[in-house]
Amino acid sequence: MKSVVVKYLRAIIGVAVYLIVAYKIFGADKHFSFNELLERSNWLLLFAAVLLMPVSWFFEALKWKVVVAEVQPLNIMDSWKSVWYGVAAGQLTPNRVGEPVGRAALLLPQHRARGMYAAAWCAFSQQLATLFFGGIGLAIWLCSGLLLPGYLLVSNVAIVGLVFGWVAVVLFVVVAPNALFKLIVRVPFARKWVGDSTHVFSRSARVIAVSVVLSFIRYVVFSTQFLLLLIAFDVDASVLLLYAAVWLTYLFSSVIPTFAWSEAGVRAGFSILFVGMITPNTAVVALAAMLLWIVNVGLPALMGAWIPWGRGGS
Numbered sequence: 001m002k003s004v005v006v007k008y009l010r011a012i013i014g015v016a017v018y019l020i021v022a023y024k025i026f027g028a029d030k031h032f033s034f035n036e037l038l039e040r041s042n043w044l045l046l047f048a049a050v051l052l053m054p055v056s057w058f059f060e061a062l063k064w065k066v067v068v069a070e071v072q073p074l075n076i077m078d079s080w081k082s083v084w085y086g087v088a089a090g091q092l093t094p095n096r097v098g099e100p101v102g103r104a105a106l107l108l109p110q111h112r113a114r115g116m117y118a119a120a121w122c123a124f125s126q127q128l129a130t131l132f133f134g135g136i137g138l139a140i141w142l143c144s145g146l147l148l149p150g151y152l153l154v155s156n157v158a159i160v161g162l163v164f165g166w167v168a169v170v171l172f173v174v175v176a177p178n179a180l181f182k183l184i185v186r187v188p189f190a191r192k193w194v195g196d197s198t199h200v201f202s203r204s205a206r207v208i209a210v211s212v213v214l215s216f217i218r219y220v221v222f223s224t225q226f227l228l229l230l231i232a233f234d235v236d237a238s239v240l241l242l243y244a245a246v247w248l249t250y251l252f253s254s255v256i257p258t259f260a261w262s263e264a265g266v267r268a269g270f271s272i273l274f275v276g277m278i279t280p281n282t283a284v285v286a287l288a289a290m291l292l293w294i295v296n297v298g299l300p301a302l303m304g305a306w307i308p309w310g311r312g313g314s
Contacts, residue, residue, distance in 0.1 A: 045232035049225045053295050056225070057083065059218040060126075064103065066210050067122045070201055072111040082106040084304030086119065091301050099123065102304075124173045125211045127254065129219035131167055134251025140244035146277060166255065174212065178204055223247065226292050230275065233284035237275075245274040249289075267293065 061080035068074060074082065082103045089102025100119035104112040172179075178201060201207045226246045227239065235242070249270040268289035276282045 042232040042234075045228045049228040049232065049292075050295055052221055052225045052228075053299070056218050056221040056296065057300060059214050059221065063125070063211050063214040063218070064119070064122055066207060066214070067125075067201075068103075068107070068115060068118050070203075070207075071114045071118050072107050078106070081304070084300045086304070087297060088301045088304035091297075096123075121173060121177050122211065124170055125208075126215045126218070127170050128174050128212060129215040130250050130254050131170060132216070133219055133223070133247045134254075137244040137247030137251065140240060141248060141274075144241060144244070146241075174208060177201055177208070222292075222296060223250070225296065226271075226288065229288035229292055230285065233281070233288050235275065235279045235281055235284065235288075237278045241278050242275070245271070245278060248274045 057080065061076055061083050064083050065074055065076055065079040068079070068082075085106055086099040086102035087096075089105070090096030090099035092098055100116045100123065103119040103122075104115035107115040223243065223246050226249075227242050230242055230246075237245075249267060253267045253270045268286040271285050271289040272282045275285045279285070
């Protein structure tokens, strides 16, 4: 009976992910034009951007392998499968909050609760990279004589407070993973699922250091993908300013609540907002953002949706 439920659940998730990706490609953004893609493409740069997709996910799979090692050791291929299944599950939830559940689904049942926490922590380590490079991007932006759009500065005090508050939360979660876990296991309901364990990482300093480094490397990789796509579509601006615009796009879009069907649109909107301040070619900016979503999220979600669950899920 359990195996039948699992099969139906996988089928529902798979179909839902396919519908979401199809909606994003064909209906969500009128700027997306395959004709324009063919006419404006530097195919060498496009090919390079696509080739960086597996590189980006390799670093994420390697990071997940390191993070989850003390919960359940995985080889690199099983880690990669777990990551991509998490991407598929994340498409069905706001702000991809379902990703930790998806990653944990491929672990053995007795490890899934701690695995979900490890996966959530993994996401926070990536968010730290977003905040770090976003801060650098903001500094480059302002030092170049550019300003943030006016309505982003309607309430400077509130925005500064929210940013510093979020930075503090992210730093606490990343730097003290076991401390937060100890707080969680004090809740009787949580203890039922995680058992008597009071930590996730016994070698937390090493795990933190390796994970943060891999998060930073991965961030540079997918930022460079965006940069290559912009240049491939004939966006003419300095590389430094384009990186700053990309980093600001990721920074602001990361704090906007989204669903799977609106995520790419929100990111395209912010890319138009920032890149549009240094180039008038906003249509291809949206096209680059859309294509990046398809390559980095859509394709992995489509493939990950049909990955069989681990021994505990069958």
